[in-house]
Amino acid sequence: MSSENWLVAGLGNPGPRYSRTRHNVGQMVVDELVGRMGAGLARTKVGARMVGARLQPGGPKMLFAVSEGYMNTSGQPIRRLMDYYDVDPARLIVIHDEVDLDFERIKLKRGGSEGGHNGLKSITQHLGGDRDYIRVRVGVSRPPGRMDTADYVLQNFSADERKALPQVLQRAGDAVEHVIADGLTAAQNRVHQL
Template structure:
């Protein structure tokens, strides 16, 4: 029987070159959650940095994780953490950028397709096709004109978006906490009406 631990994974790319890009919003949200816990990441043997803690005093056990590798290899370290912490994939929450949502919108869902997102594809592949994990989809909008999606998500946010980014990151972190404390349906009822 799997443990009652939640694994929260924020997707992104390593290094300062990518730190403030659209593709790294998952890392930004995890950094916000780690700050709220007044904790620091530790490195693991599976290629991820983690914080293992409780959400609030006596609250649920959570493992916050960011991969040390690139987006398209996210699945291997996440699978390693799922195995190590004995996490049911239904208690895996993945925070990622979503071009099919306007900037500032957040949508929560369980399962479904990967929608061309290479990080999600890698996770599903390493979970042997299991798509039953929860996604926190953070809207970054579609690229303008004929710009390639890959080029767009690897760019920094526009000045207007950068001004609103701290609030978006906080709201996405709130959504993660709601999923853990209220369940997915309760979190959806709150987040989708905002």
Template sequence: MDDAQWLVVGLGNPGPDYASNRHNVGQMVLAELAHRIGATFRSQKTNAMVAEGRTAPGGPRLILAKPNSYMNLSGGPVAALLKFYSLDPSRLIVVHDELDIPFDRLRLKQGGGHGGHNGLRDIIAATGSADFIRVRVGVGRPPGRQPAADFVLRDFSSEERKVLPNLLADAADAVEQIAVDGLTAAQLRFHTEPV
């Protein structure tokens, strides 16, 4: 049995008013992962909803977490989760929306800055480390002169919603492959453009 554990955090804002926003795509991916591993989210004392299970029988253990805080205050719950499970930030995968990637594309990386993403900024500040893996889910740039903050706090368009289930499945596949085969193998798969 694989004793590896990964903390997988899906960023977003709490409550039904935000549930379908572009900014909550990280939490949407976690819902897909929880469904796959047959786990149910439960409230935990780290100010997060947590679901746990294995990617496959004998596979790595995934601790899926959705902070109960707003996006910009994600760091406190993430730091508390790492401490609670005695995990190093190198065992953390953060799934989040990314404006600089076109909709329906993924990019995976380890480390780096926050790129203006306030959720990442708060996690880096609270954990004292940027050395975690990011699954960056492309939501695209806002049209025209619409402010980015307004764009990410709106629901996906009807056209985007037709493709969204595939994007969420791809992002969940990426998390599972990182946990099983490592980041490089997942990058080779998900960074290769279809021909």
């Protein structure tokens, strides 16, 4: 029987070159959540930085993690953490950028396709094709004109977006906490109304 642990994984790429790009919004949300707890991420032996915490005393343990590798290799360290801490795929929450949502929109879902997202593809592959994990989809909007999507998500947020970004990260962090505290359906009802 699996443990009651949750793993919250924020997707992105390593290093200062990518740290403030649209593709790294998942890692930014994990930083927001960890900052609320006055904690910091520590390196592990599996290629990820991680910290454990609880929403409240006696509540389920939450493991917050970001991969130290590139987006398309996210699945391996996440799978290793899941195996080590006995996390069921149904208790995995993956936070990622979503070009099919307008900037500032946040949507929650369980399962479904990866929509061309290389981080999600890597996770699904390392879970043996299991897609039964929860996604916190943080909208970054579609690229303008004919700009390539890969180039677009590797750019920093615009000046106007940067002004609104702290609130977006806060709302996405709240969404994660709602999922863990109240369940996915209740969290969707709350988050999708905003």
